[in-house]
Amino acid sequence: MNEPTPRRTWPLYEVFVRGKRGLNHVHVGSLHAADDEMALHNARDVYTRRNEGVSIWVVRADLITASSPDEKDPFFAPSADKVYRHPTFYAIPDEVPHL
Amino acid sequence: MADTGTPATGTPDTAPHTGPGTGALEAGFDATVAADRRIEPRDWMPEGYRRTLIRQIAQHAHSEIIGMQPEGNWILRAPSLRRKAILLAKVQDEAGHGMYLYAAAETLGVDREDLTERLIDSRQKYSSIFNYPALSYADIGVIGWLVDGAAICNQVPLCRCSYGPYARAMIRICKEESFHQRQGYELLLAMVKGTDAQRTMVQESVDRWWWPSLMMFGPPDGDSPNTRQSMAWGIKRHTNDELRQRFVDMSVPQAAALGVTLPDADLRWNAERGAHDYGEPDWAEFKAVVSGSGPANAQRVAHRRRAHENGAWVREAAQAWADKQAARAARKDAA
Numbered sequence: 332m333n334e335p336t337p338r339r340t341w342p343l344y345e346v347f348v349r350g351k352r353g354l355n356h357v358h359v360g361s362l363h364a365a366d367d368e369m370a371l372h373n374a375r376d377v378y379t380r381r382n383e384g385v386s387i388w389v390v391r392a393d394l395i396t397a398s399s400p401d402e403k404d405p406f407f408a409p410s411a412d413k414v415y416r417h418p419t420f421y422a423i424p425d426e427v428p429h430l
Numbered sequence: 431m432a433d434t435g436t437p438a439t440g441t442p443d444t445a446p447h448t449g450p451g452t453g454a455l456e457a458g459f460d461a462t463v464a465a466d467r468r469i470e471p472r473d474w475m476p477e478g479y480r481r482t483l484i485r486q487i488a489q490h491a492h493s494e495i496i497g498m499q500p501e502g503n504w505i506l507r508a509p510s511l512r513r514k515a516i517l518l519a520k521v522q523d524e525a526g527h528g529m530y531l532y533a534a535a536e537t538l539g540v541d542r543e544d545l546t547e548r549l550i551d552s553r554q555k556y557s558s559i560f561n562y563p564a565l566s567y568a569d570i571g572v573i574g575w576l577v578d579g580a581a582i583c584n585q586v587p588l589c590r591c592s593y594g595p596y597a598r599a600m601i602r603i604c605k606e607e608s609f610h611q612r613q614g615y616e617l618l619l620a621m622v623k624g625t626d627a628q629r630t631m632v633q634e635s636v637d638r639w640w641w642p643s644l645m646m647f648g649p650p651d652g653d654s655p656n657t658r659q660s661m662a663w664g665i666k667r668h669t670n671d672e673l674r675q676r677f678v679d680m681s682v683p684q685a686a687a688l689g690v691t692l693p694d695a696d697l698r699w700n701a702e703r704g705a706h707d708y709g710e711p712d713w714a715e716f717k718a719v720v721s722g723s724g725p726a727n728a729q730r731v732a733h734r735r736r737a738h739e740n741g742a743w744v745r746e747a748a749q750a751w752a753d754k755q756a757a758r759a760a761r762k763d764a765a
Binding site: 365 | 472473474519522523526529530533534536537541542543598599602606745748749751752755756
């Protein structure tokens, strides 16, 4: 009845770990797993053998949308030409405190 | 962002770099390396750089995976629950190190499954050291002390490798590797404080492992054609002989503290150089072991192949379960 499913490679997951309370999740690496739950278990075994984390995110790598390095300059350029976004843009007399 | 960028496709952004603009891309790459900044997965890189890294990282990953065998064989025979637990944790770390490194290799556009195939088909190599058998329990201590010690010498500079994912994997590995070396040395300290038979066992083990450990740094500089290019690319930071010298200088006082003799008649302090002179490893033996004629080559690869093949049903079952769950979820969505 059922054709055997052709063998395929398990999808790639990216792994993010919160090192401790108060910190953001940080990307630590990747692994392969058949499904989300297995990815989470594998991530625990591979990336947190020494209390490196209190929380893990896994996400299938093909679901991540990334900026392209080719358009790096135009993509990030708008933030470079707005110097008035930085506090040092504003000259304040030295004698004015707490500013 | 994830290291891999668009990993699922496995196609890096570089394609054939014959078109216009390669010069600018190459200049950008060179400038990044020259400024000691890191190359990241989706950056343009020369094909040779990519190839060299894939080969080196895969070989490194395979070494960690094959490296589980000589020690794994002693887990059941370790003399106490404490020693069993330690050895088990160490072998588990080695599996983990292999996984970090395969993950780093994949960011370069290769497939992990394919790397495993290349290992079990003997199309890719792993460190020559794992082709020597662990014959006595003292070997577990000596492997930790000398083999992991040599590995640390090799690996610490790789934490500054120009390729970001490899450097980051190495940082994790080096942190964990220190436990490996210390547990080995502590084991040996316990043995040399024991009986004469135990001391003899430690010395016999050191006699067998010393030279193969020196060979872990690779051929002498004059016979290592890739070193210069790897150093120019910031993949390698020191030559094989520099690292070997560092290892010898570190090991001599450690051997003295254990009360063992390193089996090299030419080993002596050279005050002029501020370093130890030492004898020449048997490079014919090194070449033979690297090219497949070591004491345990066939056994190691056969074991890895068997483990991979025996695990096939687990991988298939997990996949079948995932497919079933996905189908069920799809039906629920449709309803």
